Amino acid sequence: MSVPEFLPLSLQELLPKWAHFCLFVGRFVEEELGVDLEGKRVLVGLSGGVDSTALLLVLHYLSKRADFTVEAVHLDHRLRPESIDDAAFCRDLCAALSIRCAVETADVAALARERSIGLEEAGREARYKLFASLRESGPFDYVAVGHQLDDLSEDVLMRLIRGTGWPGLSGMPGFDPARGLIRPLLLLPKSTLVAFVTRLGILWREDATNADDAITRNRVRNEILPLIRRENPNFWQSVARLWKIGRIEQDYWDTLTANPCEILDNQTLKDAHQALRLRLYKSCLDAVGPGQALAETLFKLDEAWLEQKVGAVFQFPGEKTATITASGVVFGSSH
Amino acid sequence: MSVPEFLPLSLQELLPKWAHFCLFVGRFVEEELGVDLEGKRVLVGLSGGVDSTALLLVLHYLSKRADFTVEAVHLDHRLRPESIDDAAFCRDLCAALSIRCAVETADVAALARERSIGLEEAGREARYKLFASLRESGPFDYVAVGHQLDDLSEDVLMRLIRGTGWPGLSGMPGFDPARGLIRPLLLLPKSTLVAFVTRLGILWREDATNADDAITRNRVRNEILPLIRRENPNFWQSVARLWKIGRIEQDYWDTLTANPCEILDNQTLKDAHQALRLRLYKSCLDAVGPGQALAETLFKLDEAWLEQKVGAVFQFPGEKTATITASGVVFGSSH
Structure with a gap:
């Protein structure tokens, strides 16, 4: 038995x-x-x-x-x-x-x-x-x-x-x-x-x-x-220990990015540290639909926003896009 | 040659x-x-x-x-x-x-x-x-x-x-x-x-x-x-990639904990997410003198603060201490 x-x-x-x-x-x-x-x-x-x-x-x-x-x-x-x-x-x-x-x-x-x-x-x-x-x-x-x-x-x-x-x-x-x-x-x-x-x-x-x-x-x-x-x-x-710290920080960033939106205006982005900006982009993209945003593309998007490259469009998996406009970064779907 | x-x-x-x-x-x-x-x-x-x-x-x-x-x-x-x-x-x-x-x-x-x-x-x-x-x-x-x-x-x-x-x-x-x-x-x-x-x-x-x-x-x-x-x-x-993200976040937390002090008052701690509280404790302890604070002890300190265990004293390497008082957490040296 x-x-x-x-x-x-x-x-x-x-x-x-x-x-x-x-x-x-x-x-x-x-x-x-x-x-x-x-x-x-x-x-x-x-x-x-x-x-x-x-x-x-x-x-x-x-x-x-x-x-x-x-x-x-x-x-x-x-x-x-x-x-x-x-x-x-x-x-x-x-x-x-x-x-x-x-x-x-x-x-x-x-x-x-x-x-x-x-x-x-x-x-x-x-x-x-x-x-x-x-x-x-x-x-x-x-x-x-x-x-x-x-x-x-x-x-x-x-x-x-x-x-x-x-x-x-x-x-x-x-x-x-x-x-x-x-x-x-x-x-x-x-x-x-x-x-x-x-x-x-x-x-x-x-x-x-x-x-x-x-x-x-x-x-x-x-x-x-x-x-x-x-x-x-x-x-x-x-x-x-790493797991515990990770859970706490996940919750921290979730709290700060709890309201993803279709447009992140320039003022919001200017007030945010780069660390927060990168997470804001990610949470807005996640809200558009499934598909994991690559860190490299998020870095490039942020660089383009910093340089105010109005009109630049970035593609993300799941046919999602982020576009630099005169008023901020706009998120959407390309299908 | x-x-x-x-x-x-x-x-x-x-x-x-x-x-x-x-x-x-x-x-x-x-x-x-x-x-x-x-x-x-x-x-x-x-x-x-x-x-x-x-x-x-x-x-x-x-x-x-x-x-x-x-x-x-x-x-x-x-x-x-x-x-x-x-x-x-x-x-x-x-x-x-x-x-x-x-x-x-x-x-x-x-x-x-x-x-x-x-x-x-x-x-x-x-x-x-x-x-x-x-x-x-x-x-x-x-x-x-x-x-x-x-x-x-x-x-x-x-x-x-x-x-x-x-x-x-x-x-x-x-x-x-x-x-x-x-x-x-x-x-x-x-x-x-x-x-x-x-x-x-x-x-x-x-x-x-x-x-x-x-x-x-x-x-x-x-x-x-x-x-x-x-x-x-x-x-x-x-x-x-990990290194890049780490540098950005190090800078983010450094910015938020740029003014370490001898006492973290209850209001500051109440307004802070646990992720920030743990980093505030660490930066205040670092300012007291050399010696790496262990994550485990920082977790315990935070737990004690949450439970308002007034009088509780925590020891950190480098003979540093953190004490829960009625008004907040006080950092100092025990020698």
Whole structure:
């Protein structure tokens, strides 16, 4: 049996150390993510790996105290013959905790072929599509996923490699309001989750794709991160700190650019520092429609505005434009 | 001969491509670093490696046009028997360009033993001490050093590993007013410098310590960076972009915290977003005296201020303190 016969069912039955650990997660969700779970319905994305297993357990224990509902969903990716055992494990675990568990299947390999994308991306797409549909039909207030501090470290490195600016560089958000997504374990190292689930006597499932070096993320995880941890064994603390600063500054800039408009007049731009001007351009472009504005083009736009190159037009992805006019910078769509 | 008999002596004698390259460096110094070299005296730190060789050449060609003076200094670290050849190369190169060149020696190994520091750190210390003393006696307006984009990439990674916040994470400054230090080549990849110096037929000196894997910086350079470049061959462009954003935001925050004071009153703090409050604390602490404030302690100080824990005292490195009082946060020294 992967799930022991007698599993603690409440915070009180846990060792004090692990009860505190659960309460830490609760405080993180409330204080850092600004999410109040009381009276809410939460859907947990359960792969059967150690992260989502820990997540389900923590939220289950917290739910008894803070009065919210936890349900789980497992998506069978059908990529490995053992995936049927993953689903069985998820069912067993949920049964032991009296948690409702939906098991769905998706042909991820077919999706990857069809869309000409990688298996990892196809799997993610299938999962988040399922989460979104269940969130609506549930209905659920939040979808909780098991990303932890090791994932965040990888994410920060991937973003650095890819060339993400600030504060995006500080990593994935802990709360994504548009998708109702929360990541309660984001500042906890995987080793802590392993210790917690091990202590409960649960034999979680290993995700075999993690060993596949063909995937950039796995090369970052298996080759680059170990070298970085050799230089600084507390690298994960650096990442957690950077994430916190990033969240605060994201909120700061969001506050200052909360009212994007179709025209930024010269006076507004003159009163603004270049750092703010660049963010104002970006927020106005975001309001026009989808498509990420490149930092280089934003720099050029600002240079042109400084030189008052009236008539100059800048193209941005998503067929969006910014035009220097006599009265300011005008944003629009070129289709 | 490491230095060819006929070396171009002015921009006009260079291929257009390389003349443009020199002019790019000139614009970078003027526009990005905000440094006007006209009529100034510049001391170049010359190791004889490809970076500082390129730097000397570029500044020499620019100096004819923008009317500033270039001199060079080479410090013999006495770590390798060949170091005497490095000095001879520097003398030859400077002679060919009619540039005054001082050659000094320092027993870096002895300094490292004496101070119980690494050879790299001891070498850096000896160099910058010499630069400071020559800058005063020269006198020189600026000291130019050969850091380039590969160094900046290493620096960004080292800062990420070490846990540096934002905007420090974006890397070393291009202009350090306190030391009069400029880094004109900071956004140029080393490969470009190699192509330039090679084209001129100069056989620069290789720095043997670069291959020594005992040094963290060299492990970052020789092991971690190649893996990152495999994922994104244009990683250096990501770094250059990040550096630019970092400089702009550093200036933004410097402007907002330009008047550090001994007491931050409650009204000022109430009007400020948390992002600004954290930077205000830091700038007030910096004004008290040397010692880097830890982000964690700044977070705790802010939490205590939010909860109005009057009487709470926070200790910072350099025996500095921050105390919550009824009227605000008071900064001081505990010795």
